[in-house]
Amino acid sequence: MKFLPGPKKESAEPLLAFRISAREEALLLATLRLYPVLANGHHRISQDPKTAGSAEQRLLEESMAQLRAAHRRKLDELFLAPQRFFKDAPEERRLVLTGAQLEWLLQVLNDIKVGSWVQLGCPELEKAAPVNLTRPNARSLQAMHLSGEFQAALLEAVK
Amino acid sequence: MPETSAPITVPDTEEEQKPKSKDRPDRGFLVICWNDPVNLMDYVTHVFQVVFGWPKAKAERHMLQVHQTGKSLLARETFEKAEHYVHQLQGYSLHATMEREE
Numbered sequence: 191m192k193f194l195p196g197p198k199k200e201s202a203e204p205l206l207a208f209r210i211s212a213r214e215e216a217l218l219l220a221t222l223r224l225y226p227v228l229a230n231g232h233h234r235i236s237q238d239p240k241t242a243g244s245a246e247q248r249l250l251e252e253s254m255a256q257l258r259a260a261h262r263r264k265l266d267e268l269f270l271a272p273q274r275f276f277k278d279a280p281e282e283r284r285l286v287l288t289g290a291q292l293e294w295l296l297q298v299l300n301d302i303k304v305g306s307w308v309q310l311g312c313p314e315l316e317k318a319a320p321v322n323l324t325r326p327n328a329r330s331l332q333a334m335h336l337s338g339e340f341q342a343a344l345l346e347a348v349k
Numbered sequence: 350m351p352e353t354s355a356p357i358t359v360p361d362t363e364e365e366q367k368p369k370s371k372d373r374p375d376r377g378f379l380v381i382c383w384n385d386p387v388n389l390m391d392y393v394t395h396v397f398q399v400v401f402g403w404p405k406a407k408a409e410r411h412m413l414q415v416h417q418t419g420k421s422l423l424a425r426e427t428f429e430k431a432e433h434y435v436h437q438l439q440g441y442s443l444h445a446t447m448e449r450e451e
Contacts, residue, residue, distance in 0.1 A: 236446045300442040307387035315386045345391045
């Protein structure tokens with residue numbers, strides 16, 4: 191997937207276009223179908239153990255649950271009508287997003303990325319220690335890498 | 350990346366270096382971002398720019414501090430504002446917390 195610089199002028203909000211192959215499109219949709227991956231109990235308002243069960247901790251969990259539900263609704267819209275996002279251009283396929291949709295996809299992909307990493311046991315990635323591959327965690331490893339690849343492509347548009 | 354025991358440093362913003370005055374509300378809550386090695390550096394920089402409205406250079410400085418020392422103090426704020434920032438950052442799945450300043 192590759193960002194195509196030069197916003198289209200056909201709407202009030204600039205559109206961001208990415209060249210995408212049919213295989214990448216299928217992989218992106220398959221990756222997005224994993225959402226959400228991060229567990230509900232992942233979010234902590236503070237390092238202070240005294241805040242566990244506090245009003246502010248509950249508020250954070252409610253806020254994240256609402257955000258997750260909103261992301262899920264938008265994903266369902268994408269799965270129902272992918273042609274709203276994936277368009278045919280002469281000789282290529284494109285993913286076309288508004289700025290708000292880009293932010294939404296970045297958040298969704300990072301949930302999948304971080305959630306998959308947590309499922310793998312939070313390995314030290316920079317030490318290149320090989321993850322002990324098993325059938326269940328192979329999927330997490332693949333999801334972590336794919337979501338990162340798509341994130342990196344999307345971030346090209348905001349550099 | 351494991352959290353480190355390095356001391357929390359005060360961000361280098363003009364506003365944060367001003368002395369406290371009676372006109373300013375109590376800003377005794379620290380917004381801290383902790384390192385998760387899984388996050389892309391460009392992603393963390395982008396999130397800081399979006400959430401705090403920072404220029405890229407400042408966002409990158411804090412991103413590098415997170416990456417190199419394990420954490421960065423992003424803001425010293427009132428309870429409500431600190432809570433708002435933590436919600437925003439966690440919406441992007443960054444490991445951010447608010448801590449009462451000692």
